[in-house]
Amino acid sequence: MKAMVLRRIGSLDTTREPLDYVDWPDPRPARGEVLIRVAACGVCHTELDEIEGRTPPPRLPVVLGHQAVGRVVELGADATRHRIGDRVGVGWIHSSSGDARENLSDAFVATGRDVDGGYAQLMTVPERYAYRIPDAFDDAAAAPLLCAGAIGFRSLELAFAGGGRRSLGLMGFGGSAHLVLQTVRGLHPDVRVHVFARDPSVRDFALGLGASSAGLPDEPPPEPLDAVIDTTPAWRPVVQSLAALRPGGRLVINAIRKEEADKDALLGLSYERHLWMERDVKSVANITARDIAEFLGAAARLGIRPEVTTYPLRDANRALAELKDGKVRGAKVLLID
Numbered sequence: 008m009k010a011m012v013l014r015r016i017g018s019l020d021t022t023r024e025p026l027d028y029v030d031w032p033d034p035r036p037a038r039g040e041v042l043i044r045v046a047a048c049g050v051c052h053t054e055l056d057e058i059e060g061r062t063p064p065p066r067l068p069v070v071l072g073h074q075a076v077g078r079v080v081e082l083g084a085d086a087t088r089h090r091i092g093d094r095v096g097v098g099w100i101h102s103s104s105g106d107a108r109e110n111l112s113d114a115f116v117a118t119g120r121d122v123d124g125g126y127a128q129l130m131t132v133p134e135r136y137a138y139r140i141p142d143a144f145d146d147a148a149a150a151p152l153l154c155a156g157a158i159g160f161r162s163l164e165l166a167f168a169g170g171g172r173r174s175l176g177l178m179g180f181g182g183s184a185h186l187v188l189q190t191v192r193g194l195h196p197d198v199r200v201h202v203f204a205r206d207p208s209v210r211d212f213a214l215g216l217g218a219s220s221a222g223l224p225d226e227p228p229p230e231p232l233d234a235v236i237d238t239t240p241a242w243r244p245v246v247q248s249l250a251a252l253r254p255g256g257r258l259v260i261n262a263i264r265k266e267e268a269d270k271d272a273l274l275g276l277s278y279e280r281h282l283w284m285e286r287d288v289k290s291v292a293n294i295t296a297r298d299i300a301e302f303l304g305a306a307a308r309l310g311i312r313p314e315v316t317t318y319p320l321r322d323a324n325r326a327l328a329e330l331k332d333g334k335v336r337g338a339k340v341l342l343i344d
Contacts (some may be wrong), residue, residue, distance in 0.1 A: 008032075009320065011127070013071055016059065038084045042081065050323070050340065051155065052181075055327065062120065063265055069324075071241030076140060092245050096303070098294060103342035144306075147317050153273075156190075160305070181238060182338035200218050201222070201229065201230075203224040221227050226245070241265065246273065256299075320342065
């Protein structure tokens with residue numbers, strides 16, 4: 008099969024083509040697994056974290072990709088959940104403990120990091136972690152729902168825990184945040200959503216999707232915020248988000264890692280201004296099977312429509328370089344033939 012393979016760790020600032028387009032051995036499904044012929048796979052910022060060594064794969068070479076959509080073409084022994092021809096998706100969770108806190112378990116195995124993922128024509132996954140794709144979505148549209156959408160859904164649940172939220176900030180507006188905004192509009196139509204992004208065209212995009220306002224990250228919001236979800240890879244937005252919270256507000260950080268470049272921004276933290284009055288900070292760690300399954304159903308019911316830019320598999324390096332450079336409108340998806 009054809010695949011895009013990571014052979015070494017390195018910065019995209021110096022290596023603009025970190026993946027090799029190669030012939031790779033066809034995988035075979037183990038007991039309880041399914042073999043999937045991949046049609047599309049989303050491109051996620053976590054892939055940059057893997058390539059640049061912030062969350063490095065435990066072995067190299069490895070096939071990246073954890074937002075894969077395709078059809079089941081073979082069943083491993085004792086696999087009964089799916090049938091040949093079923094259209095399914097795979098997210099960041101390749102396998103885990105199976106309990107309610109499986110995202111935090113030592114047994115958590117990440118797709119496209121700890122095992123080969125979806126930047127390839129074929130992949131395997133335990134049947135429990137392959138999810139039926141609603142007919143409402145084509146392959147390219149479904150791919151970002153499996154991570155960007157589902158982890159955004161988990162972030163929203165954490166942000167709204169305890170109820171009473173009437174205003175939400177979205178710091179950064181890429182693959183995950185543009186799906187969070189649509190989810191809020193569907194589930195919590197009375198909540199006012201304020202978006203913060205550097206690119207004026209991205210701010211216009213957010214307003215077109217129903218944001219109440221869209222401004223620069225260092226601009227104060229029109230009102231103090233009950234919660235903020237930060238989807239950026241940087242540290243300065245953490246300080247900016249805390250400054251925007253009302254007393255008792257919550258910041259949810261939706262990122263597997265933060266980059267080091269602006270870490271000194273944390274020196275600007277003021278306990279009185281940013282943390283006092285029971286403001287709190289919550290991180291999002293990985294994802295559960297329940298998160299993905301529930302969000303796929305909710306996305307279909309709510310009519311969520313991912314904005315996607317597509318690339319052929321062999322152009323994965325170009326998609327990753329554009330993501331690194333901040334050239335993002337919605338989500339990026341690889342099409343695999």
